Amino acid sequence: IITRRKMPPQGAEQESFVLYETDAKDDQDAIKHMTPQAEKRVWKIVWRNVAIFTYLHIGFLYGAYLFLTNVMWTTRLFWLVLYVCSGLGITAGAHRLWAHKSYKAKLPLRILLTFFNTLAFQDAVVDWARDHRMHHKYSETDADPHNATRGFFFSHVGWLLVRKHPQIKAKGHTIDMSDLRNDPVLRFQKKYYLYLMPLICFIMPTVVPTLWGESLWNAYFVCAVFRYVAVLNGTWLVNSAAHLWGSKPYDRHINPVEIKAVSVAAIGEGFHNYHHTFPWDYKAAELGNYSFNITKLFIDTMAAIGWAYDLKTVSTDVVEKRVKRTGDGSHHVWGWGDKN
Numbered sequence: 001i002i003t004r005r006k007m008p009p010q011g012a013e014q015e016s017f018v019l020y021e022t023d024a025k026d027d028q029d030a031i032k033h034m035t036p037q038a039e040k041r042v043w044k045i046v047w048r049n050v051a052i053f054t055y056l057h058i059g060f061l062y063g064a065y066l067f068l069t070n071v072m073w074t075t076r077l078f079w080l081v082l083y084v085c086s087g088l089g090i091t092a093g094a095h096r097l098w099a100h101k102s103y104k105a106k107l108p109l110r111i112l113l114t115f116f117n118t119l120a121f122q123d124a125v126v127d128w129a130r131d132h133r134m135h136h137k138y139s140e141t142d143a144d145p146h147n148a149t150r151g152f153f154f155s156h157v158g159w160l161l162v163r164k165h166p167q168i169k170a171k172g173h174t175i176d177m178s179d180l181r182n183d184p185v186l187r188f189q190k191k192y193y194l195y196l197m198p199l200i201c202f203i204m205p206t207v208v209p210t211l212w213g214e215s216l217w218n219a220y221f222v223c224a225v226f227r228y229v230a231v232l233n234g235t236w237l238v239n240s241a242a243h244l245w246g247s248k249p250y251d252r253h254i255n256p257v258e259i260k261a262v263s264v265a266a267i268g269e270g271f272h273n274y275h276h277t278f279p280w281d282y283k284a285a286e287l288g289n290y291s292f293n294i295t296k297l298f299i300d301t302m303a304a305i306g307w308a309y310d311l312k313t314v315s316t317d318v319v320e321k322r323v324k325r326t327g328d329g330s331h332h333v334w335g336w337g338d339k340n
């Protein structure tokens with residue numbers, strides 16, 4: 001059944017695809033395909049992943065305990081550096097540079113971001129970006145790898161514990177990945193991923209702290225496991241919480257929301273209603289206040305030294321028109337509700 005409507009019904013029990021149309025004329029997302037609720041599905045659980053993620057999350061709790069009680073200050077500082085660098089490998093690298101092409105980067109920055117990205121171990125950039133382009137193109141349908149209409153757990157981590165929905169593989173061919181497949185740095189990362197990832201994500205963070213006298217045991221659980229799983233959950237919150245709980249100043253017809261707490265954990269990626277409305281903006285936020293958007297600070301710094309260029313953004317005029325047409329009224333300037 002195909003129906004045409006302006007608003008997806010909230011929480012409606014319906015198994016059909018709903019074709020819904022916004023009033024937008026000046027953005028590329030005028031027509032979106034939505035399933036208000038995913039169809040029932042038999043899960044093909046991948047027990048190997050269940051075991052690995054269970055182990056990692058137990059290690060995360062133990063590492064957090066060691067972080068609070070037992071490690072040297074230098075190790076805590078190193079943890080923070082690793083968190084931000086691996087975060088940037090996802091936000092400034094896989095997400096804003098490669099998946100969305102919201103700016104361009106010279107070779108040294110592409111190498112640096114590939115290193116940071118491998119530190120984050122979220123699979124090779126080409127695979128990450130393919131899933132993410134699906135997430136935007138087929139948002140909230142079964143062809144979206146972390147379809148948030150399946151609930152918090154599925155969009156947070158459940159999608160990594162089961163085989164992908166056949167729709168993802170069926171519609172995957174509509175995504176052009178040639179730009180990234182032709183990048184020699186990304187080809188190198190993909191080709192040697194099985195060697196590079198353990199070396200950079202686990203071995204390096206375990207060995208480096210011994211230089212200032214930390215034990216291998218503490219370094220492994222704090223700088224490798226605790227840090228890795230913390231960044232994973234910071235990332236996953238963008239798929240779960242930032243599709244569920246918050247305001248929609250730019251487009252009330254979509255599920256992604258603005259949620260500042262997620263922006264802190266995800267170093268600037270919690271302005272998700274804005275991001276899904278204007279995915280080509282390198283700020284991934286309207287204002288890009290540095291305290292909530294370290295990623296913008298990083299890209300601006302790289303632009304200042306000439307390593308990043310052609311930064312794409314959206315004019316205030318276009319944002320204002322869009323807010324007035326499709327926003328939920330919560331915008332800090334153009335909202336008709338709370339104008340504080």
Ligand code: ST9
Pocket residue numbers: 046049083086087088090091095121122123127128130131132134145159160161162163164165168169171172173175231232234235236238239265266267269
């Ligand atoms: C991880 C990723 O955690 C997290 C990503 C989050 C994204 C967040 C985005 C939010 C915005 C950005 C915010 C950043 C914030 C950062 C904050 C930082 C502080 N198109 O996958 P397979 C086909 S990873 C087209 O094995 P299965 C294709 O032919 C964690 N085709 O499917 C493929 O073969 P190939 C570490 C596609 O068997 C074949 O299917 N990694 C597509 O169903 C098989 O693909 C892990 O734990 C597509 N999109 O298995 C690994 N997808 O690749 C977890 C697939 O050769 N993953 N095909 O072309 C797995 O084990 C498996 O993928 C699976 C599914 C079990 C989940």
Ligand code: ZN
Pocket residue numbers: 135238239243256272276
């Ligand atoms: Zn999203």
Ligand code: ZN
Pocket residue numbers: 095099100132136275279
């Ligand atoms: Zn995106």
